[in-house]
Amino acid sequence: MQVPVQGFMYPNEVELQWSVLIVLYPFITGLVAGAFILASLERVFRVQAVKPTYRLALLTALSFLLVAPLPLQLHLGHPERSFEMYLTPHRSSAMAMFGFVYLWYLMAVLLVEIWLDYRRDIVLKSQSTKGVTRILYRILTLGSNNISERSLRIDDRFGYFVTLVGIPSAFLLHGYVGFIFGSVKANPWWSSPLMPVVFIFSAMVSGIAAVMLLYMLSTRLRGRAIDIRCLDTIAQYLLYTFVIDFSLEMLDLLQRIYEADESFRSLDFMVHTRLWTSQVIVQILLGTVTPIALIGLTQIVSLSQIARKRIYAVAGSLTVIGIFAMRWNVVIGGQLFSKSFLGYTSYKMGFATREGLLTAILLMILPFLILWVLVKLLPPWPEADALSVSSATPAGTGPTSF
Amino acid sequence: MFKDIEHLVRLALVMAIGVVAFVLVRAAVIPRSFGQYGHYRGAALAEISSRPIAFAGHQVCESCHTEVVEQKKLGKHIVVPCEACHGALAGHAEDPASVTPPKLDTAVVCARCHEANSAKPRTFPQVVTVDHSGGIACDTCHQPHRPAIETSAKSVAEGKK
Amino acid sequence: MEITRRHLMLLLPSAAVAWKYVLAGTPESAPNYETTEHWWGMLIDIPKCIGCGSCVRACAQENDVPDGYFRTWVERYHVADWAIERPQVESPDGGKEGFPPNQDSSGKNFFVPKLCNHCADSPCTQVCPVGATFRSPDGVILVDKTYCLGCRYCIQACPYGCRFLNPTSNTAEKCTLCYHRITKGLTTACCEVCPTGARQLADLKNPKDPIHEFLRTHSVQVLKPHMATGAKVFYNGMDGSVR
Numbered sequence: 129m130q131v132p133v134q135g136f137m138y139p140n141e142v143e144l145q146w147s148v149l150i151v152l153y154p155f156i157t158g159l160v161a162g163a164f165i166l167a168s169l170e171r172v173f174r175v176q177a178v179k180p181t182y183r184l185a186l187l188t189a190l191s192f193l194l195v196a197p198l199p200l201q202l203h204l205g206h207p208e209r210s211f212e213m214y215l216t217p218h219r220s221s222a223m224a225m226f227g228f229v230y231l232w233y234l235m236a237v238l239l240v241e242i243w244l245d246y247r248r249d250i251v252l253k254s255q256s257t258k259g260v261t262r263i264l265y266r267i268l269t270l271g272s273n274n275i276s277e278r279s280l281r282i283d284d285r286f287g288y289f290v291t292l293v294g295i296p297s298a299f300l301l302h303g304y305v306g307f308i309f310g311s312v313k314a315n316p317w318w319s320s321p322l323m324p325v326v327f328i329f330s331a332m333v334s335g336i337a338a339v340m341l342l343y344m345l346s347t348r349l350r351g352r353a354i355d356i357r358c359l360d361t362i363a364q365y366l367l368y369t370f371v372i373d374f375s376l377e378m379l380d381l382l383q384r385i386y387e388a389d390e391s392f393r394s395l396d397f398m399v400h401t402r403l404w405t406s407q408v409i410v411q412i413l414l415g416t417v418t419p420i421a422l423i424g425l426t427q428i429v430s431l432s433q434i435a436r437k438r439i440y441a442v443a444g445s446l447t448v449i450g451i452f453a454m455r456w457n458v459v460i461g462g463q464l465f466s467k468s469f470l471g472y473t474s475y476k477m478g479f480a481t482r483e484g485l486l487t488a489i490l491l492m493i494l495p496f497l498i499l500w501v502l503v504k505l506l507p508p509w510p511e512a513d514a515l516s517v518s519s520a521t522p523a524g525t526g527p528t529s530f
Numbered sequence: 531m532f533k534d535i536e537h538l539v540r541l542a543l544v545m546a547i548g549v550v551a552f553v554l555v556r557a558a559v560i561p562r563s564f565g566q567y568g569h570y571r572g573a574a575l576a577e578i579s580s581r582p583i584a585f586a587g588h589q590v591c592e593s594c595h596t597e598v599v600e601q602k603k604l605g606k607h608i609v610v611p612c613e614a615c616h617g618a619l620a621g622h623a624e625d626p627a628s629v630t631p632p633k634l635d636t637a638v639v640c641a642r643c644h645e646a647n648s649a650k651p652r653t654f655p656q657v658v659t660v661d662h663s664g665g666i667a668c669d670t671c672h673q674p675h676r677p678a679i680e681t682s683a684k685s686v687a688e689g690k691k
Numbered sequence: 692m693e694i695t696r697r698h699l700m701l702l703l704p705s706a707a708v709a710w711k712y713v714l715a716g717t718p719e720s721a722p723n724y725e726t727t728e729h730w731w732g733m734l735i736d737i738p739k740c741i742g743c744g745s746c747v748r749a750c751a752q753e754n755d756v757p758d759g760y761f762r763t764w765v766e767r768y769h770v771a772d773w774a775i776e777r778p779q780v781e782s783p784d785g786g787k788e789g790f791p792p793n794q795d796s797s798g799k800n801f802f803v804p805k806l807c808n809h810c811a812d813s814p815c816t817q818v819c820p821v822g823a824t825f826r827s828p829d830g831v832i833l834v835d836k837t838y839c840l841g842c843r844y845c846i847q848a849c850p851y852g853c854r855f856l857n858p859t860s861n862t863a864e865k866c867t868l869c870y871h872r873i874t875k876g877l878t879t880a881c882c883e884v885c886p887t888g889a890r891q892l893a894d895l896k897n898p899k900d901p902i903h904e905f906l907r908t909h910s911v912q913v914l915k916p917h918m919a920t921g922a923k924v925f926y927n928g929m930d931g932s933v934r
Contacts, residue, residue, distance in 0.1 A: 136780040138805075138852030139761045145843040145856065205841015205861030212821040212840060214552070215560050218569055223844055224820035235548075240541070247537065270544060272537035279534040286538065313918060314814060314850035390776075467852055468934035470780055561838075567726075570825035574835035575726070581871035584753040585880050614745050614884040618752045642789045643743040643886055649767050649793065649800035650741045654887075658792065 135471025142473050144463045147483040149199035151459045152491055154305045154327065155452050156196045161302040161328065162335010163189040164238070164294060169365065171291040177361035183508035184346065185339045186242050191499040193234055199491055202482055222308045233301045237294040243268070244287040246506050248275045264505070302331040309458060316391035317462040322380050329373035334451035336366045337419075337444040342499075344441060350509070356433050360426075363440050366447070367423045374416050377454075394469035402464050402472060407457045415450015419443035586623035588612045594626075598675055605676040606655075615639050615674065636668040724874045726828035730896040731868055732923030733882070734905060735804055737930075739889035742767060742802035744789040746881035746890060751787070753869060753880035760855040761785040762866040763806040763881055768932060771798040775932040803926075803933055804890060806881070807832060807853040807866035808914060811921030815845040815854065824863060830895075830923065831868045839863050850918045868892075895923070 131142050167185035169175045201207040214231075217224035243250075251273050254265035303324040309315075310323025340362045347354045384392060399407055422443040426436050460475050478484035532539075566572025591612040592599045602608045613619055615634060622629040637659075646656040659665060671679060742765055750756060750763045765786030769779040783790065786802075793800075809832050816824050816832060823839035826832050839862035846854040846863055857864040869879035873892065877883070882890045893902035905911075905927070912929045913922040926933075 136766075136782070139764050139782055139785045140846075140855040141852045143855075145846050200842075203842075205843075205856060206839065209821075209838070209840045212823075212838065215556050216564055216569070216822050218819055218822045220817045221820045221844070223818065223842065227820070235545070243541070270537060270540040272540055274533060274537060276534060279537065282534055282538070308844075312814075312818070312848050314848055463847075467850060468780065470778070470934060564822070567828055568825055569822040571822075571835050571838055574825075574833065574838070575827055577837075578833055578835075578867060579871045579874040581754075583872060583875075583877070585749060585872075585883050587877050587883055609888060610886040611884055613749070614886045618749070618880075642745070643741055645789070645792050647742060647790055647793050647800075648796040649769075649790070649802050651738055654741055656741075658794065 131473055131476055133471055133473050135466070136468060137466035137471040137473055138468060141463075141466055144460070144473070144475050146459055146463060147203060147475075148456075148460075148477055148485065148488045149203045149483050149491070151452070151455045152199045152488055153196065154302070154331075154459070155334070155455045156192050156199070156495070157302050157305055158327070158331030158451065158455070159335045159338050160189045160193045160196065160233075161298040161331040162333065162337075163192070163339050164298045164335070165332050166336050166339050166362065166365070168291050168295050168298075171288065172295065175361060177355075177357050178365075180355050180358045181339055181343045181362065183245065183506075184343055184503075186238070186245065187499060187502045187506065187508060188339055188342055188495075189335075190238055190242060191495040191502060193230075193238060194498055195491060195495045196230070198494070199488075202487060202491075222304060222311055226304045226308065229297075229300050229304050233294075233297050237290060237297050241287055241290045241294060242506070244283045244290065247283055248280060249506065251275045261505070299328055303328050309462070314467060315462050316389070317395060317465070318458065320380060322376060326373065326376050326380070329369060329376060330451050330454055332369045333366065333373050334448055336362060336369060337447035337451075340366065340440060341444045341448070344437070344444075346503075354437065356436070359437065359440060363423050363426065363436075363443075366444075367420065367427065370416070370420050370423075370447070374420065377416075391469055394465050398461065398465045398472060402474070403457055403461050406453050407461070411450050411453035411457055414446055415453055419447045419450070422446075583620045584618040585613050586618075586620040590623045591619070601673075601675040605678050607675060607677055634674075636672075636674065637665065640668040640672075640674070724876075728896060729829040729873075729894050730923075731809060731830045731873060732893045732895050732902070732925065733806070733809075733868070733879075734891045734893050734902050734911075735924060735926050736889045736891070737801060737803060737926055737928040739887045740765070740802040740804055741887055741889075742786060742790050743886065744786045745884045745886060746804060747785050747787045749880040749884040750866070753872075754867070756864075757858060760857070760864070761787075762853075762864070763804065765790075766803045766805060767800070768803060768930070769795075769798055769800050770930060770932045775930070778932040778934070780934070799930065801930065803929070804881075805851065805853065805914075806924065807849075807868070808851060808920065808922035808924040809866075809868060811923060812919065814848045814850065814918070814920060818844045818848045820844065827870070831870050831873075832865070833867055833870060834863055834865065836860055836862050836864075850915050850920065893923075893925075 133142055163185045166178065167182050167189070170179045170182050201210060204210055213224050213227040217227060219225070247269075250265055250268045252275070254262060254269050254273075257265060306324030306327030309318040309327075310320050312318050340359065343362075344354060344359070384395070422439050425431075426439055431439070463473075464475065465472050480486045561571050561573070563572035563574075564570070567575070588611040595612075598612075602610075616631050619629070619631055622631055641659055644656050644659075646658045650656055657663075663671075668674075744765060747761065747764055754762060756762050763785075764782055766780050766782045767786070767790050771777075771779075781790075786804075790802075809826075809830060811826075811830065813826060813832055816826055819825070820842060821838060821840060822835075824832065824834045824845050841856060841861045841863065843856055843863065846856065849865075854863055854865040856862070869877075869881075872879060878892045879890075882892045891902070894900045895902065902925075906925065909927050911925040911927050913920075913925060914933070915922075
């Protein structure tokens with residue numbers, strides 16, 4: 129093996145098994161879960177202030193959910209056999225059960241909720257558009273053109289129920305990913321009952337931050353005014369979730385340091401050397417403490433709208449980067465040390481290879497392309513405000529509602 | 531009344547069709563022997579156990595090379611299996627004429643076991659070959675099947691090869 | 692009734708599918724081998740191991756193990772005085788060509804051969820999403836090469852580091868306890884070539900197997916007992932520093 133090893137590693141451990149694509153996967157499903165939770169804030173918990181982001185959050189969740197299986201497929205030694213997980217799922221395997229959780233969430237929750245919320249628009253578009261898009265909309269109507277008051281009310285009630293089911297489903301979706309790592313007793317960096325909980329809360333943080341950023345960006349691109357009350361509320365929820373997430377991670381850290389079990393010395397050394405930049409600098413300082421401090425500042429001190437927007441943009445970006453770093457530290461970090469606790473290896477990430485950096489970058493761009501298509505097909509905003517920079521109308525027309 | 535939930539019925543129908551299609555495909559595609567002994571393809575057991583063999587096993591060697599066995603019985607190497615030094619020879623055991631075992635380089639083969647190393651058991655015969663023989667082939671002085679060096683009279687009497 | 696083309700259109704695909712099932716065949720091993728009569732394990736006698744690497748080479752040859760990956764390997768330990776939690780360990784190329792000459796006899800030095808422990812409660816088979824790796828009825832953990840997805844979850848779940856991904860087949864691989872040999876009454880390749888008898892195949896279900904007497908009269912351990920994997924590779928004379 130050309131990979132430089134420090135100390136001793138079991139001979140088969142030197143090469144990392146799970147690459148940056150496996151870092152990407154929990155990051156993407158986390159964004160899905162987080163975006164959905166934000167959407168459910170309005171739908172179920174009636175937080176009216178965040179309504180402007182409702183549809184955008186759902187479409188964001190869908191875009192990322194569609195891309196989520198791709199890093200996994202690219203990572204598999206035999207992607208053509210991946211359907212076996214649905215044929216003969218091994219009930220004791222978290223990974224196998226996850227295939228069904230994913231399917232459930234996509235088909236029974238997200239797609240149904242989006243369909244119910246957009247049905248009226250879909251039916252109208254199936255009558256007003258032409259060509260290929262007309263056919264597409266007609267398929268989406270499932271052959272029913274009924275958009276009477278009563279049917280829409282039924283949709284609304286059913287949609288409420290779907291969202292209600294969707295909240296635990298979203299927790300399950302990402303909690304399962306946490307469990308996939310947390311249940312591996314062979315790996316002390318992963319094995320922890322806190323893992324699913326930490327994953328869920330960090331997912332919510334990343335999803336909320338991502339939707340917040342997308343909302344700010346898309347509103348600017350449309351040349352509309354940002355609903356500052358909406359933004360303030362989202363930032364507040366981001367702060368609360370972040371504080372819980374940070375507390376959980378600190379609890380894990382403190383416990384480890386205090387108990388100092390067999391693995392501790394090895395893990396401690398790893399954090400101080402190989403993971404110093406990604407964990408301490410990027411994840412903790414830049415990605416957690418700074419955003420919490422920034423948003424916390426807006427809660428304590430009265431700042432102008434412009435200052436708040438800037439802070440939210442910076443905090444949101446740092447958050448998303450920080451949560452990515454957290455996934456990196458869990459996945460890659462868990463493979464850098466030997467299970468003998470006597471040595472370390474390094475991760476050699478390729479660039480233009482099947483599991484390389486370029487692939488990861490392209491996979492991260494893809495959801496935004498899908499989102500762009502979805503926004504065109506199913507505009508989160510009324511027709512007149514279609515996403516276009518050239519038709520920028522003067523600010524001051526107020527927040528849109530539908 | 532039904533008119534207003536018709537679209538939901540259609541949705542349910544689409545889902546039901548999907549589930550049925552999944553069940554049918556699954557029944558058709560799932561491997562026949564799956565689940566026979568446990569959650570795996572039962573046929574895999576036969577496939578794995580039908581792999582060709584590379585090492586014949588010392589009993590097979592001994593069934594033909596009886597004179598070597600007689601020599602080995604007189605020394606410490608009786609416990610050393612033939613293929614430990616001679617390599618995998620199931621092919622030769624199958625068809626002796628077609629596969630000739632290669633001649634061994636004793637300087638390499640013997641050192642693997644007998645080169646001095648502090649982690650080897652103290653009682654195990656080991657030498658620092660550089661000091662012991664200066665690196666010449668071990669079979670210059672030692673006969674590998676009966677490695678102990680004895681007096682020439684004794685060797686002749688026992689028909690040492 | 693007349694067989695029309697329409698009938699054939701319906702019959703032939705079904706027949707093809709059924710034929711495929713017939714061809715899959717029923718499992719057969721060597722004559723007279725009954726899986727239920729065996730429960731395989733191994734005994735490794737540490738004081739006897741001389742670190743010659745014959746086992747590593749033999750395994751690679753018997754099982755076409757690719758270079759740089761190991762179904763079995765040998766580690767060399769150096770334990771200084773009472774520092775049993777901090778041994779110095781090395782395994783140059785898995786010990787395949789033995790170990791470099793070393794006459795430094797300070798501290799305690801010994802060899803430890805390692806392989807898949809064929810755990811009775813194996814964590815690796817627990818996590819396989821599709822059932823490609825499994826425990827055979829006779830206690831051997833095997834991988835179904837034609838079914839494995841190459842997701843590598845099993846490799847992550849093994850506490851002993853005995854699994855790897857074969858770069859040619861892109862499937863998970865590890866020691867099979869030479870299943871193709873033991874089902875024919877032979878011993879494993881590593882046990883066959885071991886010149887000192889440090890490695891011995893053990894059939895725990897066979898009352899005549901010498902392991903039973905050995906276990907009764909010696910102090911043995913398994914690796915990482917706190918993981919409760921039900922490991923079936925028993926180590927005699929293993930020092931507490933072994934990781």
